[in-house]
Amino acid sequence: MRRRYVFGLLMLATVPWNVSLAQAVGQSLSVSTVQRLNVPVRAGFDGTVEAVRRTVIAPQVAGAVIALAVREGDAVRQGQVLLRIDSTASDQAAAASQAQVQVAQSVLNVAAKELKRQRQLHHKQYISDAALERAQAQYQASSATLEAQLAQAAGAGTQSDFHLIRAPYDGIVSGLAVALGDMAMPGRPLLELYDPAHLRVAVAVAQSAIDASLLEAQVEIELAGQPPRRLVPVGTRLLPVMDTGTHTARIHLALPFGIQAVAPGMFAKVWLPVPAVAGSGLYVPARAVVIRAELAGVYVIGPDGAPRLRQVRLGPAYGDKIEVLSGLDYGERVALDPQAAARLH
Structure with missing residues (x-):
């Protein structure tokens, strides 16, 4: 009876000591609070490869x-x-025009010689001023005719090139x-x-999902028939018009130069950041997550200050934080050093 009495006193004395120890352990661990963050969500949109030219x-x-x-x-x-x-008819017209040029050139040569003789006779006062003026007018008319025939011949040659x-x-x-x-x-x-050297992806995005500031973030493209990787466009342009029927806007994404086996009309998947709903995601620091086999968990600090491993379902990462889809509530505290928490668990 005396041994049982002493053992009971020892158990009563141990209970408050363990609670104090757990609280001290919880205070010694670096912890972080589960937060709600408004981060852009990536959504996939169907696009089509187009030729710029x-x-x-x-x-x-x-x-x-x-x-x-x-x-x-x-x-x-x-x-x-x-x-x-x-071009048979056109070639014949061009040949006729060239013949007319030769005729006009011959007429101009005759008019030039006649004008020279008339000037010599006028200098010796054998002809009147009126006769000299007629010779000069004849020369000018012949010169204008030649210019017109040359222009017509050039037009006929251009027409033949068509x-x-x-x-x-x-x-x-x-x-x-x-x-x-x-x-x-x-x-x-x-x-x-x-032109295969200048290709782009065109995608229609709903008006509610468009935020011009988000387009400055990284946009990614997946092309059908290409290796399983995402391409980063070299240029992004949001067209300043909306389709009145579908209320969508078109976005043009320029593809990098030199991509092989890509042609207009091919299917493309475009990943764009879209505005997130306010307060929609719960996030914890990525270093607080423990991955064991196919399971993910975090050490949650309980009311007594003791860390306890809890399984969670993770979403996409954003910077140094990762989204928790289920398993945690807003405001709970998690240990930032899982290894230290495991030793004290």
């Missing part, structure tokens, strides 16, 4: 297509002949609307061309 080539003259030098998908160089339109369709820049033929023998008409598209 895309050209629909149409003829300025009518005629049959007599030569077709490219096919869809061909890479072309600037100035390369893509197709040829029948029958050769050339590439305006280095690019890839993305569409061909005619075949050999088809009739080309002014304004009717012949082919399409785009």
